Amino acid sequence: MKNVAILGASGYTGAELIRLLAGHPSIRIGALxxxxxxxxxxxxxxxxxxxLDLPELVKIEEIDLSALDLVFCALPHRTSQSVIKDFPRDLKVVDLSADFRLRDPAEYERWYGTQHLAPEVQPEAVYGLTEVYRDEISKARLVAGTGCNAMCGLFVLRPLVAAGVADPDDLILDLKCGPTGAGRSATERLxxxxxxxxxxxxxxxxxxRHLGEFDQELSLAAGRDVRIRFTPHLVPMNxxxxxxxxxxxxxxxxxxALEAAYEGERFVHVMPEGLPSTMSVRGSNLCxxxxxxxxxxxxxxxVGALDNLAKGSSGQAIQNANLMLxxxxxxxxxxxxxxx
Amino acid sequence: MKNVAILGASGYTGAELIRLLAGHPSIRIGALxxxxxxxxxxxxxxxxxxxLDLPELVKIEEIDLSALDLVFCALPHRTSQSVIKDFPRDLKVVDLSADFRLRDPAEYERWYGTQHLAPEVQPEAVYGLTEVYRDEISKARLVAGTGCNAMCGLFVLRPLVAAGVADPDDLILDLKCGPTGAGRSATERLxxxxxxxxxxxxxxxxxxRHLGEFDQELSLAAGRDVRIRFTPHLVPMNxxxxxxxxxxxxxxxxxxALEAAYEGERFVHVMPEGLPSTMSVRGSNLCxxxxxxxxxxxxxxxVGALDNLAKGSSGQAIQNANLMLxxxxxxxxxxxxxxx
Amino acid sequence: MKNVAILGASGYTGAELIRLLAGHPSIRIGALxxxxxxxxxxxxxxxxxxxLDLPELVKIEEIDLSALDLVFCALPHRTSQSVIKDFPRDLKVVDLSADFRLRDPAEYERWYGTQHLAPEVQPEAVYGLTEVYRDEISKARLVAGTGCNAMCGLFVLRPLVAAGVADPDDLILDLKCGPTGAGRSATERLxxxxxxxxxxxxxxxxxxRHLGEFDQELSLAAGRDVRIRFTPHLVPMNxxxxxxxxxxxxxxxxxxALEAAYEGERFVHVMPEGLPSTMSVRGSNLCxxxxxxxxxxxxxxxVGALDNLAKGSSGQAIQNANLMLxxxxxxxxxxxxxxx
Amino acid sequence: MKNVAILGASGYTGAELIRLLAGHPSIRIGALxxxxxxxxxxxxxxxxxxxLDLPELVKIEEIDLSALDLVFCALPHRTSQSVIKDFPRDLKVVDLSADFRLRDPAEYERWYGTQHLAPEVQPEAVYGLTEVYRDEISKARLVAGTGCNAMCGLFVLRPLVAAGVADPDDLILDLKCGPTGAGRSATERLxxxxxxxxxxxxxxxxxxRHLGEFDQELSLAAGRDVRIRFTPHLVPMNxxxxxxxxxxxxxxxxxxALEAAYEGERFVHVMPEGLPSTMSVRGSNLCxxxxxxxxxxxxxxxVGALDNLAKGSSGQAIQNANLMLxxxxxxxxxxxxxxx
Structure with a gap:
């Protein structure tokens, strides 16, 4: 059994990690x-x-990191950088925040309006789009979980850009998502x-902010600059x-192009006909x-559909952790x- | 007081007509x-x-049409044609169905897959987009209420096409709507x-099917064929x-172009900044x-927002009836x- | 036209006051x-x-109270006491908070855990259950709006206790309500x-806390102590x-007993058969x-049903204001x- | 691996059986x-x-019953009786309908208004309240799944009546449930x-109708007639x-009494403090x-909470099947x- 900790266990992605890990055959939760x-x-x-029989909630500094095989960081943006930066350099980490998603710290500053607190750690981070970066992730110490909107959009668009079957200058992404993507913060709009x-x-x-990820990944895939037009919408579904x-x-x-990209994939499926509903993936690690x-x-x-808390963040995190472990x-x- | 009947009063648009007419100062409901x-x-x-003190529900044939100033037809598609066709030719009618929206009966057959039952009445029908066809509606005997999706899309797109400020060959409309647009039919998907x-x-x-209306109205406005790309989505909001x-x-x-088109309009507003939410119009006749x-x-x-039952159908119908009366x-x- | 101010216009009851007053023939909103x-x-x-053409939001102290016929206080609990206490003693006030609902300041302290800040004003306050205290309200300077849960429960139970047709020692009230009753506060549980x-x-x-109101009003109606058992439930409806x-x-x-109590009432109806749904009253001043x-x-x-924001608070407040004016x-x- | 069939796989309880069995280590779905x-x-x-890799949907008569270890019947009420009656007498069956819940066929006729079609099979049926009838269920050929409302109510009330700690003549059950309990039927009210x-x-x-089950089981537990007062409410939650x-x-x-009744139970928990939310059990087999x-x-x-599709029907069915197998x-x- 591998022993892991979940930092930031009181948020929705933390709860989803616990839910999914409770059924994991080879990982036990050692600390929360x-x-x-x-x-x-x-x-x-x-x-x-x-x-569930879970360890009690403690402060990060109370956790014995040396007993862990891997840490899931479900901390708020920016907190992740300051915490991960002080970790032992051989501690495996899957970060669910935005803190290490952008390869260039200057891009981080541009999109998040604040300085990167751990630029020295950034080069180690692998972008957590499992189906694309599987090999790098298997060898990584630090994996940066993707944004949930970015993941869904990239699953849909990246293969088209990579294969050259869609005009990279005319990509529109109209997205519908629910409020849990914004976390468990007590704000009026939620x-x-x-x-x-x-x-x-x-x-x-x-x-x-997820446009930083889209720009980075689609440009890499296309071998040239790609700037999509992106409009997220909030609709009433958790x-x-x-x-x-x-x-x-x-x-x-x-x-x-899509079928070729996802052939044999366990969690990303191209439907032979029709378009998906979010209801077809709710609670699962499927896209x-x-x-x-x-x-x-x-x-x-x-059209792509996934569950933002599962495949879009905590499921993806476990999938990456599985590879790393x-x-x-x-x-x-x-x-x-x-x-x- | 003008005396009206509502045919098809047991559906959602029928109920919305009753709700709004209950507060109307000059119209009374004489029959349902x-x-x-x-x-x-x-x-x-x-x-x-x-x-409310309402007349009881009767069959259409029990209604004394000669006592009426106007009839609202909130009947199922196709029933409207067969009913309206037998009306006295001086009876004013606002039809909420799709039956008279398409000027060319051949287009009706193409989109609805069935023959037009009242082609001889069709030429009288004015398309009920009030803010565009106000003058014709004022003089009309028969007004064909627009589709609710079509109305919202046309409010957004028509002025752009008419003013030539948007490329008519590159128009995409991604629409989010709720289930009441499909009526009160007991079907599994609802x-x-x-x-x-x-x-x-x-x-x-x-x-x-609302593409028939988009094609017709946008092509008229542009003076050339316009074919938009249109994807409606069902989301959980009534x-x-x-x-x-x-x-x-x-x-x-x-x-x-939008501000010029809707200058002085009471019910269609261009926001000085920001984009609208459906919550800002719920229950009202606003777009x-x-x-x-x-x-x-x-x-x-x-982005345009309206309430499909109010401005999108029954409110629009009353607005048109007001003009006709x-x-x-x-x-x-x-x-x-x-x-x- | 009567001129009123709404204090606390950024909460849900404030918005509902504005919505309803926008259609009021004899009241204009002079300040917010x-x-x-x-x-x-x-x-x-x-x-x-x-x-809507509304005055801009200002601080309370910027409002010229002398120009007003009546003030609606939709302020947080406790703030109401400190604000109303300093009002001119001839200014009519409808308070929507809990601050003046309990006739005995000791009961206020018991239920709200804090001292009453305006005990000298309390004797003036009339409990705003319009259908019961209509005459007193007509002559009142200060009316204390009821709790929304209390109002619905009292409409159902009070006539039974008053008429002696139900055992006052065996009253159970199981209530289902939505989150807007708790206001627009950004808290996790909402x-x-x-x-x-x-x-x-x-x-x-x-x-x-609404039990304070139940105890007070039911005991008064019964002429003896009455203590109901009361369990509110939160369900997903606004x-x-x-x-x-x-x-x-x-x-x-x-x-x-119920029919006798509400005979001739415009807003409280006893159904000849069946039980009500909240959907039958949504947005209206009906119970x-x-x-x-x-x-x-x-x-x-x-079973009683009402809209907590309308009849349960802002509609009730306007009904009382109408009487007072x-x-x-x-x-x-x-x-x-x-x-x- | 045990081989089972699910009859009536196109309803919600059928889908839930498939969902849960997909993760079952020792049962495979042989026919649908x-x-x-x-x-x-x-x-x-x-x-x-x-x-999922599932068998295709067939008609019941196309299924080779001899290849099966057990059949789950998720058929409409009344259909179950006619189907199960013709089964081989050694075929194990878990029925999710109401058809075999009432031990006395006369009670069935009273509550369902129709004659029992398989009275000769009825004596074999064990009422599927697992935590109460575990031993009988282990030896049963036919288990009658409980009503979902009845199950939740019985979990709460039965131990009190059996232990004599609550007055059996003064039991009130106010229940809140969602529409999936009524199945996937296309009816206006759903x-x-x-x-x-x-x-x-x-x-x-x-x-x-679930009162038939309450009466039967509570009276058995009390050793005398028990008639609860029961009011179910429909609220918007699936x-x-x-x-x-x-x-x-x-x-x-x-x-x-509750703690004693459920001591050591894996799926029915008495909380040390507080009352449960339905959200705490959604998707699980917990009560x-x-x-x-x-x-x-x-x-x-x-207060008791369970998921009507899981513990309330399909989860319960699998729990019983596990015992039977x-x-x-x-x-x-x-x-x-x-x-x-």
Missing amino acids: SANSKAGRPIEKVFPHLDH LYAELAEGASAYGYGGTH RGILATAYVKGDAREVRN KIGVAEDRVPGRALV GLPEEAGLEVVPVFP | SANSKAGRPIEKVFPHLDH LYAELAEGASAYGYGGTH RGILATAYVKGDAREVRN KIGVAEDRVPGRALV GLPEEAGLEVVPVFP | SANSKAGRPIEKVFPHLDH LYAELAEGASAYGYGGTH RGILATAYVKGDAREVRN KIGVAEDRVPGRALV GLPEEAGLEVVPVFP | SANSKAGRPIEKVFPHLDH LYAELAEGASAYGYGGTH RGILATAYVKGDAREVRN KIGVAEDRVPGRALV GLPEEAGLEVVPVFP
Whole structure:
């Protein structure tokens, strides 16, 4: 059994790590931290986990790092950098924050408006898009989990750009997501009353921070600069991202590129027909992708769906941890979607 | 007081007509029909209306048409044609179905897959986009209410095409709507369990019937053929359409065209900044439109929001009826959005 | 036209006051306060009100009280006492907080755990249960709006206790309500993610503060001490309280007592059959009550439904203000429920 | 590996059986039936299961019963009787319908208004309340799954009645549940638009069919007739039952009786403090129970929560099947609740 810690266990991605690891055959949770809630029993923080036999919540500094095989950092952005920077250099880490996603610290500063606190650690970080960087991740010490919106969008767009089957200057991504992507922070805009039964765009016009990831990864894949147009929308669903991409390219070629990219993949599926619903992936580590011809010749529609807390963050993190620890990649992750 | 009948009063648009007309200063509801539910008291059909003093539900043939100033037809598609065709030729009618929206009966057959049952009446019908066809509507005997999705999309796109500020060959409309647009039919896909907490595309790839209206109206406005790409998505909200349009055009010119088109309009507003939420219009006859520059130069984002049952159908119908009856256009329609 | 101010206009009850007053024929909003958001335009605080011609948000001290006919205080609990205490003694006030609901300041301290800051003003306050205290309210300077849960429960239980048709020692009230009753405060337990798709009890076992109101009003009605058992539950709906009462009494006598109590009332209706849904009252100033025999002889079930923001607070406040200002009691309040 | 069939695989309990069995170490799904949808691939019926390697949907008569170790019947009420009646008499069956829950066929006729079609099979049926009838179930050929509401209510009330710590003549059960308990039938009252954001009682006043089960089981436990008062309410949540019981009894004795009844149970937990939320059990096979003193001395509040599709039907069915097949009772059922 591998022994891991989850730092930041009082947030939604922390809870999702616990949920998925509870069914993992080869990983045990050795420590849980939650600085502001240290000392409280888990059932006060997450009543749905009260029946599990879990270590109590402590402060990070109380954890014996030497006993660990790997650490999951589900800490707030920026806190991750300052914590990971002081870790022993041989401690394996999967970070779920945005702190190490951008390879160039200058890009981090540009998108996050603050200086990178651990630029010396950044070169070690591998971008956690498992299906693309599987080999690097297997050998990595530090993996930077992707943004959940970025992951869904990249699953849909990256193979098209890499294969040259879609015009990289005409990529539009219209995304629908729920509030859990923003974490468990008590802010007015995330209140039930502000979200139930409504839909609205946010972070539009080139301002959403995940664009840093899109730019980085799509440009790398294309071998040239790629700048997508991206509009996320908040809709009333706790789990789920639906990414609708409008591309200039032949639908059949687009489908072929996607099928080639994900052939044999356990968690990313290209549907033989139809488009996916977020309900088809809820609670699971799956990403489902559908392709359709649009009515204008030479234009295609590609839609991806995943659960932002599972495949979009905590599931992805465990998948990467499995690779880093030499475990079967799918261990603990073969949970079936929950519907209804 | 003008005396009207509502045919098809047991559906959601019927109920919305009753709700709004209950506060109308110059229109009284003289008759209500609901063929399959004739004879039942309204509180069995719509408990929220049980405190109003309403006529009982009867069959259409029991209504004395000669006593009416105007009829609202909220009947199923196709039924409308067969009913309206037999009306006295001087009876004013606002039809909420799709039956008279397409000027060319051949287009009707193409999109609805069935022959037009009243082609001889079709030439009389005016397309009910009030803010565009106000004068014709004022003089019309028969007004064909627009599709709710089409209305929201046309409010956003039509002025751009008419003013030539957006490339008519590169118009994408990504729309989010709720299930009430599909009516009160007991079908599996509209069940609570099939929709709550999820998002999915439907009617994509050029198949949605409202494309007939888009093609017709945008081509007329442009003076040439226009074919938009349109993807509607179902999200869990009862009332509301959010239409996100991606256009090739300068954001400032786009804004100017929209502001010019809706200057002085009581119900269609261009926001000075920001983008609208469906929550800002719920329950009201308002359509709010926002414009933003996209990050790619020369591309703009335009978002429109309206309540599909109010401005999108029953509110629009009353607005048109007001014009046809010589009443103030805004009578009965100045209800404030309900939030939360 | 009467001129009023709304203090605390950035909360949900403040927004609901604005929504309802926008359609009021004889009241105009002369001033709006929102201390922490003073200086911000209303559309930044409530986008759904952006099309109304409203005064800008100011601090309370900037308002010229002498120009006002009445003030609505939608301030947080405790702030109300300190603000109202310094008002001119002839300024009419409808307070929506809990600050003046309990006639005995000792009871206030018991339930709210803090000293009453304006005990000298308390004797002036009339408890705002309009249908019961109509005459006193008409002559009052200060009316204390009821708790929304208390109002719904009292509408159901008070007539039974007053008429002696239910055993006052065996009253159970199981209540279902949504999160807007707790206001617009950014707290974790009110987040969308914490509430959507779930149900749970809160404030149970005699701890909910509205019990102070229940004890006071039911004991007064009975002429003896009455202590109900009360369990509120949080369910995912923004607007609505459903109060299910289990009483020992004959269903027919219970019905008679309710019908007698609310005969001729415009806003409180006893249904001839069936039980109400919150959907039948959403957005309106109505309370609907249904009665059913329970299967155990001599036991009845009484269910009341109202919209907590409308009849439960802001609608009630306007109804009381109408009485205090000599206006028709129903002015501005005849809005039809919004369904779906 | 044990080989099972699921009859009625196109309903929600069928899908839930598939979801849970997909992770079962010792049971494989050998056949799936769905008469009206026979021949359709599963992804047309349940897209969330499209990635599983499942047998195709066939008609019941196409299934080779001799190859099966056990059959799960998730068929509509009444169909179950006619199907099971013709099964070989040594075929093990877990029935999820109401058809064999009532030991006395006369009671079945009374509550379901129709004659029992297989009275000769009824004596074999064991009522599927696992934690109570574990031994009988282990030896049974036919187990009748409990009603989901009945199960939750019985978990809460049965130990109190059996231990004599609550007055059996004063039991009130106020229950909140979601629409999936009513199955996947396309009926108006289960539409999204009819349920979202609202709450209402149904099946009240002694009419709900699960009362047949309550009467039967509580009377057996008490050794005398027991008739509870029961009011179920529909609230907008797909998975979950919250059962609030009001009992006359000492809270400490009540707690003791519950703790004694469920000591060592893997799936039914008595919380040391607090009351449960449905969110704490969603997607899991858990039932959580909380106890609180009520404010009136000698009265207690007991609240139970479970997921109606999991522990309330399909999870329970698998738990019973495990017993019948000699497998570990918890096999395949240790899934952690999904939150948010």
